[in-house]
Amino acid sequence: MTAATRPVLTGGCQCGAIRFALSAPPMKVSICHCRMCQKASGAPFASFAEIETADFGWTRGTPSSFRSSSLAERDFCTACGTPLSFRRIDGSKIEIMTGTFDRPDRLVPTRQYGTEARLGWVVAIANLPSQTTLQNYGPEKLDGIVSHQHPDHD
DSSP states (O other), rough: OOTTTTOOEEESEEEEEEEEEESSSEEEEEEEOHHHHHHTTTTSSSEEEEEEEEEEEEESEEEEEOOOSSEEEEHHHHHHTOOEEEEEESEEEEEEEEEBBBBBBGGGOOEOOOGGGGTTTTTGGGGGGOOOOHHOOOOHHTTTOOOOOSSSSH
């Protein structure tokens, strides 16, 4: 991505030390249930937006990498630990974790991978009883929380 290109989407880690921008929309958005993605994300599955490397750039900071297999590396922020991406070592694409985008609502998954490791209860999540954060904490406690998270913009 060139400096003169206007970003289509932006995002970054939780503390703001690492930021990125895309100059073109993702080619695909997917969910991976494989055991490696479960461990790398610390969640029951990972969600990724696949982007051509030429359409992507780190705009603040440089992430650290972990070679999670003979096939790929995963980038993360050393300051706050946020997992950021999955990259094939010999590939021309980068897959950015959708939760790290400033507008994750714009990244709707269209396929799933690694379903042999999908946890049986994942399909029932939408039917679980739910509460908003305000309902969970109450207004007094919620008003007293001080967030150290970087805002969803620069």
